[in-house]
Structure formats: C-alpha cells, structure tokens
Amino acid sequence: MNFFLEGPDSTDYELIRVINYLKSIPNFELKMGRILRKSIDEVVNGRYTGRFSIAQLDKTEKTYIGTRVQHMLQHELELPYGNVMDALIDGIEVDVKFTIGKNWTIPLEADGHICFLVSADDDRSIFQAGCLRITQEVLNTGKNRDSKRTINLMGRGSISWLVSDGSLPVNGLLKLESQVIESVYSKKSGQERINELFRSCPGIIFNGAAIESVAKQKDSSKRVRDARKWLKPEGISIYSGKYDNDKLLQKGFKPIDKDEFMALYDL
DSSP states (O other), X not given: OOOOOOSOOTTOHHHXXXXXXXXXXXXXXXXXXXXXXXXXXXXXXXXXXXXXXXGGSOHHHHHHHHHHXXXXXXXXXTOOBOSSSSEXXXXXXXXXXXXXXXXXXXXXXXXXXXXXXXXXXXXXXXXXXXXXXOOGGGBOSOOOTTSOEEBOXXXXXXXXXXXXXXXXXXXXXXXXXXXXXXXXXXXXXHHHHHHXXXXXXXXXXXXXXXXXXXHTSSOHHHHHHHHHHHHGGGTEEEEETTTOHHHHHHTTOOOOOTTEEEEEEXX
C-alpha cells in the first residue's frame, strides 16, 4: 500500500517542470519497467553465471544495478548528462537515485537539487518512480561512511510519485518453487535444462534473460526453437510473444512481450 503523499510543492516550479517533462514521455511507465528489467538482468548476467536473482549478487554488484539503471534511463528516455548532477531534465540538473530497498542514500552534493527516485522489488514484480527536492529537512540526521543520508518520513511523504505501483516485467524464475529450480538445474546440458523448464512450468512467462540463465548460453531463441522440437511429441507447445500472441489470445491469455515465451500443454 502506498502511504506517500502525491503532488509537488506548488511553488517549486523547477520540480513541476521536471515532473511534467517525465509525465509527457509516451508510455513512461511501460518504458520504466522494461528499463529496470533489462538493467537488473544485465547485472545478474545469467548467461555466464547461471544466476537469476538479485539475492545471488554480492554487495558491489547490487550497487552497480543503480549505475546501470541511471545510464539506461538516460539512454532510453533521451536525457542528456548533467554538468553537476546525473542528468538534465528540461534543462534542470537532476540526480538519479535507485534502490532495491525501501529508502535511498543521498550524497552531500545533491543538497538543494531534485532527485529522480526509483525503486524496484523483483520478488513482487513492482517498481516506483518519483521526484523530490533534497533539503536538510527531508533527510535523516545519521550518515554512512560516505556521509550519505537517507530520506526521512517527512521526505518520503513529500515525494511526487510519477509511478507509485508500477508493474515490473516478471522474472519467471523467481516464481518457481525451490524443488522445481533444483530439478531444472540438475540437468546436465543447457538444452535439457530448458526442456525441463518448459515441461515443468506450463503457463509461466519467461523472458530471454531467464532462458539464458537456465541454459548458461547466449541465443535464447535457438534454445526455445530446439525445445519446441523436443517437447512437441510430449504434447507441449511453446509460444513466443514475437510470433504467437494471436494464438495466445485465442486461448484466452494476454499478449506477452516479444522477448518472452510461455509453454502450454496441448488440449
């Protein structure tokens, strides 16, 4: 449940400009979700590591997710780099802050500036994005070793939310029971693991990064094409968001993204 207040301070015209600019970006929420999904998947790097969860990362890697999110946001939303802060939004210097937790750490140099605050919860498949003018009044007094401070209760209540309860594209592997994961990863070859994944998980959506994590190989599309051949004799069909959404609609399912796949048992 979102307990934060909505709406910028009506006298902070720079904050209003930043919010209006971001709100004017077509399909802003959809783009944000995809940016976060891609940023997390790239840091988890499943094709080389076999990992699929943020929990499997070390502290340094978790920190790097924030850096990746910042650069992806600037690239995908076409936000120029700032001279003082991370980005220029409608010509205004804005710092981009990301967290996988419940608060953000704010550096000394952000004092007086606007922060574009983003958080993501991969386990719950949700994200938030909002803006806040940083002042001493919105920060907790305690500091970490880098003299960074977190946002206090008043500050969190002052965040102007652009997306308060956004949909983060699902990491299908996080939805599986531990015994299913163990069964899938127990197979020796990448193709056997992909076959077992689709065999064991009908109706669950997996993106290309999830396929590569299980296979520990590049080229998720080839793994899926080969899985189709192996599983069709077992009465299992694999559907692609790139080619098969019309078939999924006919079966009563919602369309999936072009980089997503889902297996169903034939009736």
